[in-house]
Amino acid sequence: MDLVFGKMLDNLIIIGAILFCLGIYTVITRRNAVGILMGVELMLNSANLNFVAFSKFRWGMPDGQVFVIFVIILAAAEAAVALAIILSIFHNFGDIDVDTKDLLKE
Amino acid sequence: MTAGQILFNVVFYFFALLTILSASVVAFSRNILHSAFALLFTFWGVAGLYIFSDAQFLAAAQVLIYVGGILVLILFAIMLTHRNPREDSGQESNQSSSVILASGITVLVYIALLAVYLPVNWSGKAASYGTMTTEMLGTALTRNYLIPFEAVSMLLLAALLGAAYLARRK
Amino acid sequence: MYDIINYFVTNVKILQSIPFWMVQAAFMLAGCGAVLGVAALFAGVGSVVERNIAGRIQARYGPNRVGPWGWMQFLADGIKLVLKEDLIPDASAKMPFRLAPYFIFTVAFAAFIVVPFSQKLQIADLNIGILYIISVSSIVVIAILLAGWSSGNKWSLFGAMRSAAQIISYEVPVTITILAVIMMAGTMSMQEITAGQSGGIWRWFIFRYPLFTIPAFLVYYIASIAEVNRTPFDIPEAESELVAGYHTEYSSMRFAMFMMSEYVNVLAVSAIAVTMFLGGWQSPYPGHIFPGIWSNIEGLFWFFSKTFFLVFLMMWIRWTLPRYRVDQLMDLCWKVLLPVSFINLFGICAWMLLA
Numbered sequence: 001m002d003l004v005f006g007k008m009l010d011n012l013i014i015i016g017a018i019l020f021c022l023g024i025y026t027v028i029t030r031r032n033a034v035g036i037l038m039g040v041e042l043m044l045n046s047a048n049l050n051f052v053a054f055s056k057f058r059w060g061m062p063d064g065q066v067f068v069i070f071v072i073i074l075a076a077a078e079a080a081v082a083l084a085i086i087l088s089i090f091h092n093f094g095d096i097d098v099d100t101k102d103l104l105k106e
Numbered sequence: 107m108t109a110g111q112i113l114f115n116v117v118f119y120f121f122a123l124l125t126i127l128s129a130s131v132v133a134f135s136r137n138i139l140h141s142a143f144a145l146l147f148t149f150w151g152v153a154g155l156y157i158f159s160d161a162q163f164l165a166a167a168q169v170l171i172y173v174g175g176i177l178v179l180i181l182f183a184i185m186l187t188h189r190n191p192r193e194d195s196g197q198e199s200n201q202s203s204s205v206i207l208a209s210g211i212t213v214l215v216y217i218a219l220l221a222v223y224l225p226v227n228w229s230g231k232a233a234s235y236g237t238m239t240t241e242m243l244g245t246a247l248t249r250n251y252l253i254p255f256e257a258v259s260m261l262l263l264a265a266l267l268g269a270a271y272l273a274r275r276k
Numbered sequence: 277m278y279d280i281i282n283y284f285v286t287n288v289k290i291l292q293s294i295p296f297w298m299v300q301a302a303f304m305l306a307g308c309g310a311v312l313g314v315a316a317l318f319a320g321v322g323s324v325v326e327r328n329i330a331g332r333i334q335a336r337y338g339p340n341r342v343g344p345w346g347w348m349q350f351l352a353d354g355i356k357l358v359l360k361e362d363l364i365p366d367a368s369a370k371m372p373f374r375l376a377p378y379f380i381f382t383v384a385f386a387a388f389i390v391v392p393f394s395q396k397l398q399i400a401d402l403n404i405g406i407l408y409i410i411s412v413s414s415i416v417v418i419a420i421l422l423a424g425w426s427s428g429n430k431w432s433l434f435g436a437m438r439s440a441a442q443i444i445s446y447e448v449p450v451t452i453t454i455l456a457v458i459m460m461a462g463t464m465s466m467q468e469i470t471a472g473q474s475g476g477i478w479r480w481f482i483f484r485y486p487l488f489t490i491p492a493f494l495v496y497y498i499a500s501i502a503e504v505n506r507t508p509f510d511i512p513e514a515e516s517e518l519v520a521g522y523h524t525e526y527s528s529m530r531f532a533m534f535m536m537s538e539y540v541n542v543l544a545v546s547a548i549a550v551t552m553f554l555g556g557w558q559s560p561y562p563g564h565i566f567p568g569i570w571s572n573i574e575g576l577f578w579f580f581s582k583t584f585f586l587v588f589l590m591m592w593i594r595w596t597l598p599r600y601r602v603d604q605l606m607d608l609c610w611k612v613l614l615p616v617s618f619i620n621l622f623g624i625c626a627w628m629l630l631a
Contacts, residue, residue, distance in 0.1 A: 004115050009228055012155065015122050017219040019148075021212045022126075022133040032138050033185050038145050040229040041176065042129055045152050048168075056159040062238060063190050064169055066246045072164075072171050073258050077265035079176045083183045084272035089188045091275070111299050140426075143372065146418060166407040174414025178444060179423045185433065240404065240464065 012053035019046035033096040125151030160238045279396045306308040307399045313387035319539040320350035333595045360528035367428030376423035377533035384540040386412045391465045391547045394575035405466035424522035436522040449613040453496040456621045457552045470556030476558040482553040493553040500545040507594040546586035
């Protein structure tokens with residue numbers, strides 16, 4: 001069904017592009033490590049949205065949705081490990097400000 | 107336009123705006139907890155957009171895993187590493203040079219993405235699988251994509267062990 | 277719900293002059309309002325019934341002064357709570373503090389959309405019904421964390437973290453048991469799960485492969501008691517240990533929201549257990565007595581009797597058993613319920629394939 005501002009596929013891709021760019025902005029700008037992780041999650045969500053949109057409106061096969069399942073699973077695994085690392089850093093350094101953690105050896 | 111079409115448009119653009127506005131709060135907010143809360147609404151918005159693309163199982167799985175799993179992890183991490191609850195300890199770089207650089211990169215990436223997408227004529231075949239059912243997803247996972255499926259379960263086991271090992275107190 | 281709408285539109289001629297989408301929207305809203313009313317009424321009456329049951333178990337009377345047999349006690353409690361001062365502590369984060377009770381309340385109600393109360397009485401028959409319920413009930417964790425953290429009180433934070441850890445741990449046996457039921461039914465739609473149990477009491481899923489489905493029901497029931505933070509798993513709200521856990525700092529109507537959402541959660545998990553294992557609205561005898569449209573009333577009667585029995589069982593357990601320690605609670609989940617639910621899943625799968 002066509003929408004007011006064009007086809008559904010165009011709308012979904014533009015939303016995905018905006019989400020991706022906001023994710024990049026979050027990753028570059030944030031000083032808190034958990035904030036950077038949130039930016040990465042935004043980028044993964046935008047890629048998922050792209051996959052699902054193309055799977056339905058262009059490709060016509062469920063393969064895109066299978067890929068999205070894999071991406072969601074991988075995002076969960078990555079978030080778990082990333083947060084474990086962040087907690088380790090917090091125990092060792094006292095804060096998680098990534099701007100101050102820029103030397104390999106203290 | 108019929109009333110059905112109006113309703114369709116209204117609901118779709120509601121979810122689209124929800125997603126984009128929450129993502130903006132995630133990106134531009136100074137308070138990390140407000141960002142986490144806005145991330146919740148972003149995930150809900152994306153789940154709503156999945157339903158418009160005939161991916162109901164994915165919408166429920168997105169809410170279940172992202173909101174019920176990843177966001178809970180993020181909230182735990184924020185609460186365990188929160189130093190000054192009321193003082194703005196500079197959650198983002200205040201230097202204008204880094205903000206300008208970040209904005210420049212963001213705009214460039216956006217233009218690049220649209221430059222790749224817009225010139226192509228995407229009108230092609232419509233959906234050829236009828237209505238998506240969970241059974242089709244299950245069939246695809248266990249027939250065509252069996253090896254990635256097993257590999258991902260191994261990876262989850264490795265991630266579980268790794269996270270438990272890394273986060274232990276010495 | 278579409279059958280109800282079609283029935284009314286074809287029989288009541290005046291509705292045919294209104295555009296169909298308006299009729300549909302009005303019926304959906306009315307249905308949601310009815311379910312909201314029933315659940316909220318249960319939250320109130322349930323609190324009085326619980327106190328009466330608690331009294332009888334402890335060899336004393338429950339509340340019996342306000343109204344006949346004390347059944348208007350919840351109105352008195354409601355009026356008292358509304359008239360209390362709404363304290364917002366200075367050390368709290370204001371916006372999440374105000375938002376959290378309504379979050380929990382909304383999520384507790386959202387599970388009722390797919391519960392089939394009778395053959396035709398269901399608000400929306402999603403084809404991913406059970407998965408929707410699992411996903412919606414995992415949002416409760418976020419709301420509890422938000423409530424505990426935004427109180428600005430370290431006891432609230434401890435209670436919230438314990439509660440969140442408990443809920444996400446017990447979600448795993450719940451999900452595996454639900455997976456076993458989905459395998460037996462072949463579908464995720466709640467109405468079709470109920471329809472797959474038709475034909476009398478011995479066709480209910482709990483008696484289908486008795487060696488594995490009876491433990492599966494018990495695992496689901498115990499894990500869902502832990503999900504709703506009821507005794508013996510109510511460490512997060514333990515009055516004697518953590519003041520009142522994550523709702524320490526809440527007063528008046530916000531506190532009432534937490535209390536109501538607990539009872540609505542109890543009703544929701546009992547309704548889901550009934551639908552999945554005990555045959556939903558099916559009667560213990562095959563077929564139905566009342567003809568035509570009145571069989572809905574019969575289905576409604578059986579659904580509510582089974583649900584209220586499970587709710588009574590939950591209240592009985594609450595006032596009989598002592599509380600678990602946090603490490604005992606986690607041990608129970610990961611060392612007992614999870615292996616048992618895996619064994620049930622494989623046993624049901626093997627039995628289905630071999631029989």
